[in-house]
Amino acid sequence: xxxxxxxxxxxxxxxxxxxxxxxxxxxxxxxxxxxxxxxxxxxxxxxxxxxxxxxxxxxxxxxxxxxxxxxxxxxxxxxxxxxxxxxxxxxxxxxxxxxxxxxxxxxxxxxxxxxxxxxxxxxxxxxxxxxxxxxxxx
Numbered sequence: 657x658x659x660x661x662x663x664x665x666x667x668x669x670x671x672x673x674x675x676x677x678x679x680x681x682x683x684x685x686x687x688x689x690x691x692x693x694x695x696x697x698x699x700x701x702x703x704x705x706x707x708x709x710x711x712x713x714x715x716x717x718x719x720x721x722x723x724x725x726x727x728x729x730x731x732x733x734x735x736x737x738x739x740x741x742x743x744x745x746x747x748x749x750x751x752x753x754x755x756x757x758x759x760x761x762x763x764x765x766x767x768x769x770x771x772x773x774x775x776x777x778x779x780x781x782x783x784x785x786x787x788x789x790x791x792x793x794x
Contacts, residue, residue: 691723
C-alpha cells in the first residue's frame with residue numbers, strides 16, 4: 657500500500673484536551689478506512705498565510721499513513737465533516753519521515769578566540785602604509 661501525508665489545521669482557540677480528541681477522531685477515521693498510521697507529529701500553533709474562517713492562526717497536525725488509493729476520497733470527505741478542522745491536505749508521501757530529535761545535554765560551545773592582529777612597533781609605519789618620500793629616496 658502506498659503511503660500518504662496528511663496535514664490538517666485545527667482551530668487555535670481550543671483547549672489541549674479538545675485538540676487531542678480531534679487528533680484521536682482523525683486517527684479513528686483513518687483506521688475505519690483500513691489505513692495504518694505510520695507516524696504522527698503535532699507541529700503546534702502557527703500563523704496562517706491568510707485568514708481561514710476569521711482565524712489568523714491554527715494548530716497544525718502531521719500524520720503519515722498507508723492506505724489503498726481508493727480510500728483517499730472517503731478520508732478527505734470524513735475530515736471535511738469535522739467542524740473544528742479548518743483545512744486538510746493529503747498528498748502522496750515522498751521520502752522518509754525524519755526521526756525525532758533526541759534531547760542532547762546542552763553544552764556551551766567553546767569560545768573561539770581569533771588571534772589579535774600584529775601591530776607594528778610604535779613609531780614604525782605599518783607595512784602597507786605609504787612611505788614618506790624621504791624614505792623612498794635612497
